[in-house]
Amino acid sequence: MRKRAWWLAALSGGLQVLIFPTPDLYWLGWVAFAPLLLAILCARRAEVEVASSWGVKSWRPASPGQAFLLGWLSGALWYAGSCYWIEYTMRAYGGLATPIAAGVLVLFCLYLGAHTGVFALLLALAASWGKVRTGARRALLLAPCAWVAIELYRTRITGFAWDPLGTTQVNNIPLTRLATATGVYGLSFEIMLVNTAFAAAFLVRRSGRALLLGAALLATVALQLSVFIQPPPSPADRQARLLQPDLPIEDNWSPEYFRRTLDELQQSSVLPSPAESGGAGADVIVWPESPAPFYVNDPLFRSAISQIAVQAHAYAIVGAVGVKEPARGKLEEPEILNSAALVNPEGLWTARYDKIHLVPFGEYVPFQSLFTFAHQLTREVGTFVPGTERNLLPLDHYSAGTFICYESTFPGEVRQFAARGAEVFVNISNDEWYGPSAAPYQHLNQARMRAIENKRWLLRDTNSGITAAIDPYGRVVAAAPRDVRTTLTAPFAPIAGTTFYTRHGDWFAWLCVIICVGNIGAWMWVRVCP
Numbered sequence: 001m002r003k004r005a006w007w008l009a010a011l012s013g014g015l016q017v018l019i020f021p022t023p024d025l026y027w028l029g030w031v032a033f034a035p036l037l038l039a040i041l042c043a044r045r046a047e048v049e050v051a052s053s054w055g056v057k058s059w060r061p062a063s064p065g066q067a068f069l070l071g072w073l074s075g076a077l078w079y080a081g082s083c084y085w086i087e088y089t090m091r092a093y094g095g096l097a098t099p100i101a102a103g104v105l106v107l108f109c110l111y112l113g114a115h116t117g118v119f120a121l122l123l124a125l126a127a128s129w130g131k132v133r134t135g136a137r138r139a140l141l142l143a144p145c146a147w148v149a150i151e152l153y154r155t156r157i158t159g160f161a162w163d164p165l166g167t168t169q170v171n172n173i174p175l176t177r178l179a180t181a182t183g184v185y186g187l188s189f190e191i192m193l194v195n196t197a198f199a200a201a202f203l204v205r206r207s208g209r210a211l212l213l214g215a216a217l218l219a220t221v222a223l224q225l226s227v228f229i230q231p232p233p234s235p236a237d238r239q240a241r242l243l244q245p246d247l248p249i250e251d252n253w254s255p256e257y258f259r260r261t262l263d264e265l266q267q268s269s270v271l272p273s274p275a276e277s278g279g280a281g282a283d284v285i286v287w288p289e290s291p292a293p294f295y296v297n298d299p300l301f302r303s304a305i306s307q308i309a310v311q312a313h314a315y316a317i318v319g320a321v322g323v324k325e326p327a328r329g330k331l332e333e334p335e336i337l338n339s340a341a342l343v344n345p346e347g348l349w350t351a352r353y354d355k356i357h358l359v360p361f362g363e364y365v366p367f368q369s370l371f372t373f374a375h376q377l378t379r380e381v382g383t384f385v386p387g388t389e390r391n392l393l394p395l396d397h398y399s400a401g402t403f404i405c406y407e408s409t410f411p412g413e414v415r416q417f418a419a420r421g422a423e424v425f426v427n428i429s430n431d432e433w434y435g436p437s438a439a440p441y442q443h444l445n446q447a448r449m450r451a452i453e454n455k456r457w458l459l460r461d462t463n464s465g466i467t468a469a470i471d472p473y474g475r476v477v478a479a480a481p482r483d484v485r486t487t488l489t490a491p492f493a494p495i496a497g498t499t500f501y502t503r504h505g506d507w508f509a510w511l512c513v514i515i516c517v518g519n520i521g522a523w524m525w526v527r528v529c530p
Helices: 003-018 026-030 034-041 064-082 085-092 098-127 132-158 165-169 184-201 206-228 255-270 299-312 372-378 405-409 411-419 439-454 500-504 507-528
Strands: 238-244 284-287 315-324 335-343 349-354 399-404 424-429 458-462 468-470 476-479 486-492
Touching: 003 034, 003 064, 026 165, 026 184, 026 206, 034 064, 034 098, 034 132, 034 184, 064 098, 085 098, 098 132, 098 507, 132 184, 132 411, 132 507, 165 184, 165 439, 184 206, 184 507, 238 255, 238 458, 255 284, 255 299, 284 299, 284 424, 284 458, 299 315, 299 335, 299 349, 315 399, 315 424, 335 399, 399 405, 399 411, 405 411, 405 424, 405 439, 411 424, 411 439, 411 500, 424 439, 439 458, 439 468, 439 500, 468 486, 476 486
Parallel strands: 238 284, 284 315, 399 424, 424 458
Antiparallel strands: 238 486, 315 335, 335 349, 458 468, 468 476
């Protein structure tokens, strides 16, 4: 295999790092995968050079095994550059020594990088039968569908849906209208489609290269310049008060420290300044998911939240540890859940949502006998059990769909809140786990995409940042600074109705899966019946 193929694959991995926050050079996404596509389709030299309309064919596509390795390299580099915060989390909160934490990061990158390897393998299979020109065209046409299929696999099977390609264009409002029909997967498809045009330009004769390259550049400029098109501000007739407590992740919660912290947070929740509140009180007060031992059955905690709701004459949505008592007569320990509880303006605790999609190694430990170190990550409250139903939280003549932390990265799950009737989204999270990294910004962009897909206002409240109010176009209309204790007055408005994506879910991604499966079936048929 040509050395150039390895360099192209590595270049693609590096470009993929650059298009996500930070440094957020999202416009490079239109070309970030073109080097990988060229590496796959030009990995080997042909034995005989033949002139054709696609240039002098001195190249041949990689074998499936070679393509997998090229994609694996590209994907591993991408995850290493984007998810480097895994090492910090394992070291700071998992109790691992730096070399071991770095080793965990390497294994993490190799595992998830294999998804890009499978993507490359699919393209190599498509290019491997028929003439070189026909195979290359088939592979390029398949590439957008194959990428979307891999993203859906990451979301539904692997369970790590972090940073889908489409989120890089979250600021491009005209382009993101596509997501209201297809979800983020439609944006990923479009970005990959432009990448295939750039790759194709380098596979044709020089006489046609300028024409195809120019067309790809024009399409890129037109699509990217639409980022400057801004609709008018979204109307907002209500406001929320989002508390960002900036509590450290620690287990030294003495009774005195607990009471003092609770008093401080209570005061911050009910005493806004006139300038900050705009002369009006909040309709809802939100407390985030946090590392504090706030249990829903703790009388002191319940009393404090009830007082807040009564004094502010507002609803309160609070992140807390839910408790499920065992059935009467059983001697089992109570189960604990990661919850969002609702308290009405009369101080009554009226509803609760229990987090369904838990974070592996953060809220529960899979294969506990193998990953013994991960118990350090859950030592503050123990191991959670998942909730079972996407309960809405009923507010004043409208309902809130509240999803917790990591759940914001799963489009097919969040849309179910809107499909059930949620007219506003609330996302509570504790991003303190990520430390001083780009992860909070990556997490924010994925939450913004959920607002876009479902055309909902999103109130995003975090322990340490980024706390923000997000409008139905995905725009951040108000935000609090990171790593400070503060409160944010956040405008919003309930919105009824549903988008096509809300009603029909991941139909587009499944269509891409069907196309990929059909291509694999055709390849197998050709091999069996040449």
